[in-house]
Amino acid sequence: MEKCNILGIQYDNTTVAKAAKDIYEFACSNARGYVVTPNAEIAETCFKNKELKTAVENADFILPDGAGVIMASKILGRPLKCRVTGVDTAKELLLIMSKTRKRLYLLGAKPGVSERAAENISAMYPGIVIAGTHHGYFKDDEEVISLINNADPDIVFVALGYPRQEIFMYNNYKRVNAVMMGIGGGVDIFAGEAKRAPDFFINHNLEWFYRLLKQPTRIGRMMKLPAYIIRAVFWKITSRKE
Numbered sequence: 746m747e748k749c750n751i752l753g754i755q756y757d758n759t760t761v762a763k764a765a766k767d768i769y770e771f772a773c774s775n776a777r778g779y780v781v782t783p784n785a786e787i788a789e790t791c792f793k794n795k796e797l798k799t800a801v802e803n804a805d806f807i808l809p810d811g812a813g814v815i816m817a818s819k820i821l822g823r824p825l826k827c828r829v830t831g832v833d834t835a836k837e838l839l840l841i842m843s844k845t846r847k848r849l850y851l852l853g854a855k856p857g858v859s860e861r862a863a864e865n866i867s868a869m870y871p872g873i874v875i876a877g878t879h880h881g882y883f884k885d886d887e888e889v890i891s892l893i894n895n896a897d898p899d900i901v902f903v904a905l906g907y908p909r910q911e912i913f914m915y916n917n918y919k920r921v922n923a924v925m926m927g928i929g930g931g932v933d934i935f936a937g938e939a940k941r942a943p944d945f946f947i948n949h950n951l952e953w954f955y956r957l958l959k960q961p962t963r964i965g966r967m968m969k970l971p972a973y974i975i976r977a978v979f980w981k982i983t984s985r986k987e
């Protein structure tokens with residue numbers, strides 16, 4: 746798989762369709778591993794949080810989720826093909842899984858939400874087998890891992906928010922008998938609790954702006970986006986001087 750180094754993270758230079766197919770094949774090979782989908786906020790946090798950075802670096806697939814990452818890739822002169830969001834890739838993966846009756850486990854979100862997401866996924870993708878669900882507010886990883894393994898899924902969607910979901914997957918991927926994929930607020934979206942931005946915002950790389958309008962309290966988190974872009978500009982200037 747073609748990799749592209751953007752500010753120290755080796756992203757897969759791929760598309761939603763190709764990423765979903767590759768993850769599916771990886772899961773079919775009975776592999777254990779995990780997928781991360783960093784946006785600018787996560788990538789910027791990696792400079793301060795070494796545990797998160799290690800978790801991101803060790804993933805089997807690193808998909809460029811955010812508009813900020815794409816922008817940084819252009820600034821650095823090694824443009825990534827496109828955004829490959831966790832939610833879009835998850836939907837494409839569900840489509841493929843539904844044709845072969847693969848087993849899905851949903852881990853994350855508030856109690857009750859993953860069950861609603863599972864009902865909606867079953868209705869939208871009738872071939873999928875829901876192996877199980879669990880909310881994301883647990884303390885004991887061991888207990889959750891044995892619940893997951895007993896349910897025998899092929900793929901686990903992990904929606905614990907960052908950095909918890911990346912660190913959970915890194916700490917536990919050798920013991921979970923499935924491929925895990927971090928999807929952030931994706932379980933809320935499948936449950937109908939949260940909505941994705943209208944197409945206009947997605948198509949113009951403004952999904953972050955729509956989320957900010959909907960949740961102004963995210964402003965603190967979102968300041969990492971300009972910080973990340975400024976870092977890319979500095980990186981470019983300094984590397985030119987070398």
Ligand code: UDP
Pocket residue numbers: 853854855880881882904905906907909928929930931932933
């Ligand atoms: N969440 C969770 N356990 C936690 C913290 C968060 O299950 O300990 C869930 C939360 O309920 C929400 C998701 O993780 O469903 C994070 O959503 P957010 O919109 O913050 O995702 P992000 O911006 O990280 O993609």
